[in-house]
Amino acid sequence: MTNAAHHLPEESAADEFIPADLADPDDPIDDLSPDDPENFDGDQLDLAERNSLRRVAGLSTELADVTEVEYRQLRLERVVLVSVWTTGSQVDADNAMAELKLLAETAGSQVLEGVVQRRGKPDPATYIGRGKVAELREIVVATGADTVVCDGELAPAQLRNLEDRVKVKVIDRTMLILDIFAQHAKSVEGKTQVELAQLNYLKQRLRGWGGNLSRQVGGRASGGAGMGGRGPGETKLETDRRRINHRIAQLRVKLRELDVTRQTKRANRERNKVPSVAIVGYTNAGKSSLLNRLTGAGVLVEDALFATLDPTTRRSEAQDGREFTLTDTVGFVRHLPHDLVEAFASTLEESATADLLLHVVDGSDPDPAGQISAVRGVLAEIGAGRLPELLVINKTDRADEATLTALRTAHPDAVFVSARTGAGIAELRERVWAGLPRPEAEVAALVPYERGDLINKIHQHGELIDAEHTPDGTRVRARVYPELAAELEPYRSVDA
Numbered sequence: 001m002t003n004a005a006h007h008l009p010e011e012s013a014a015d016e017f018i019p020a021d022l023a024d025p026d027d028p029i030d031d032l033s034p035d036d037p038e039n040f041d042g043d044q045l046d047l048a049e050r051n052s053l054r055r056v057a058g059l060s061t062e063l064a065d066v067t068e069v070e071y072r073q074l075r076l077e078r079v080v081l082v083s084v085w086t087t088g089s090q091v092d093a094d095n096a097m098a099e100l101k102l103l104a105e106t107a108g109s110q111v112l113e114g115v116v117q118r119r120g121k122p123d124p125a126t127y128i129g130r131g132k133v134a135e136l137r138e139i140v141v142a143t144g145a146d147t148v149v150c151d152g153e154l155a156p157a158q159l160r161n162l163e164d165r166v167k168v169k170v171i172d173r174t175m176l177i178l179d180i181f182a183q184h185a186k187s188v189e190g191k192t193q194v195e196l197a198q199l200n201y202l203k204q205r206l207r208g209w210g211g212n213l214s215r216q217v218g219g220r221a222s223g224g225a226g227m228g229g230r231g232p233g234e235t236k237l238e239t240d241r242r243r244i245n246h247r248i249a250q251l252r253v254k255l256r257e258l259d260v261t262r263q264t265k266r267a268n269r270e271r272n273k274v275p276s277v278a279i280v281g282y283t284n285a286g287k288s289s290l291l292n293r294l295t296g297a298g299v300l301v302e303d304a305l306f307a308t309l310d311p312t313t314r315r316s317e318a319q320d321g322r323e324f325t326l327t328d329t330v331g332f333v334r335h336l337p338h339d340l341v342e343a344f345a346s347t348l349e350e351s352a353t354a355d356l357l358l359h360v361v362d363g364s365d366p367d368p369a370g371q372i373s374a375v376r377g378v379l380a381e382i383g384a385g386r387l388p389e390l391l392v393i394n395k396t397d398r399a400d401e402a403t404l405t406a407l408r409t410a411h412p413d414a415v416f417v418s419a420r421t422g423a424g425i426a427e428l429r430e431r432v433w434a435g436l437p438r439p440e441a442e443v444a445a446l447v448p449y450e451r452g453d454l455i456n457k458i459h460q461h462g463e464l465i466d467a468e469h470t471p472d473g474t475r476v477r478a479r480v481y482p483e484l485a486a487e488l489e490p491y492r493s494v495d496a
């Protein structure tokens with residue numbers, strides 16, 4: 001890459017660093033104290049527990065001595081944000097920076113400064129222009145930062161070069177998101193998935209912080225061959241790599257086992273034909289708040305990105321008594337790391353197999369259209385792109401009229417709600433009920449009174465058209481799924 005560097009054009013004057021305006025005076029976030037009784041979020045059952053989990057290092061004891069893996073984690077760091085602004089307007093660039101700031105804060109770090117460089121494309125060697133690296137170093141020194149966070153996914157070489165020159169830890173957006181997930185994941189499955197994604201990502205970016213040991217010239221000779229115990233000549237880098245590979249294999253096995261449990265659960269639901277509704281959407285859009293509104297679930301709601309990492313499923317009932325499930329899911333974000341999408345595949349499958357998607361959008365976001373397309377992108381990636389989708393524009397209490405009008409025009413079928421005030425929730429319920437899949441087969445039967453269980457099943461899983469009590473039992477007409485139709489077969493009326 002030193003070669004490549006010679007061919008790069010000099011920095012032009014137009015490539016100035018633009019300080020990002022990080023202090024947003026009317027930051028809508030500020031008026032959202034969870035202690036405010038107005039902020040109806042249901043019971044926040046596990047808030048305390050969550051807070052106590054915040055800063056626990058995500059890796060198991062087996063990797064405790066892989067110093068680099070720990071080093072890459074972001075814990076209460078003092079950071080400088082850096083982004084290369086290639087396309088789009090200044091507003092887009094500011095929004096992207098504001099989101100990066102939120103992400104960094106969600107990871108527990110303190111943002112000291114943010115700089116944007118306008119540039120045709122990121123420098124292949126150093127991400128920002130090479131002329132700007134020294135300036136970045138100055139900012140780092142002046143602010144006393146210990147970490148630089150770049151808004152993008154950096155190639156291993158870019159990361160290394162920047163780190164060598166800026167002389168503090170450099171993290172990219174992908175690593176940052178992985179780190180947030182690692183801090184927040186609660187279930188065994190979630191933790192395992194995140195750890196796997198982190199290790200996969202880091203594996204290609206290890207640089208051997210054991211200092212000179214890592215750059216041994218003969219190091220290549222041992223690559224790949226002889227995974228067994230190598231002697232004292234083994235470098236720290238190789239040890240790390242070997243341990244990581246070993247750990248990755250372990251995690252894969254564990255995930256496979258966990259997946260079996262999940263599939264059993266899902267198979268049960270499928271057999272019972274309980275329609276499932278998945279609440280999907282951009283992170284912080286208000287998915288959990290909506291689940292709480294719709295079911296009183298008491299899921300944690302927090303003004304933080306990725307508050308929810310473990311899907312919660314609640315049963316609910318349509319007005320005609322039919323049951324369905326509502327699942328709150330992990331939020332999406334622009335450029336969700338691919339490793340992570342892959343790692344979360346089984347969790348996300350919850351959405352991919354749903355009968356209906358409630359796609360929640362934060363109507364008060366500066367760029368709801370961008371959120372919608374980012375979410376649809378991830379949905380397509382996990383094979384949920386063609387499911388029936390009900391677009392729900394949330395936070396109408398806070399969104400400005402112009403944005404709402406634009407959204408109404410662009411999405412005439414969307415439902416406009418506020419999980420906070422409850423506005424539009426009644427309509428949302430009806431739209432959800434109407435969107436549930438309907439059983440096809442219509443049957444007529446005379447069900448004897450001792451088979452009241454069948455009548456109950458019709459109520460729960462089918463649609464009762466009419467019922468009449470006769471001396472011999474209940475005469476019913478109903479739309480039911482094939483399984484229930486088979487159970488009703490012995491009592492079928494011929495005149496149907």
Ligand SMILES: Nc1nc2c(ncn2[C@@H]2O[C@H](COP(=O)(O)OP(=O)(O)OP(=O)(O)O)[C@@H](O)[C@H]2O)c(=O)[nH]1
Pocket residue numbers: 032039041281282283284285286287288289290300301302303304305306307308309330331332394395396397398417418419420421
């Ligand atoms: N003003 C307003 N705020 C809302 C509304 N709905 C949710 N919020 C707030 O938005 C923030 C995020 O809400 P959550 O329900 O946690 O969002 P989420 O989509 O589940 O977020 P993640 O799980 O982090 O992806 C919280 O501070 C909520 O109080 C709304 O209708 N109006």
Ligand SMILES: [Mg+2]
Pocket residue numbers: 287288289300301307308328
């Ligand atoms: Mg949530």
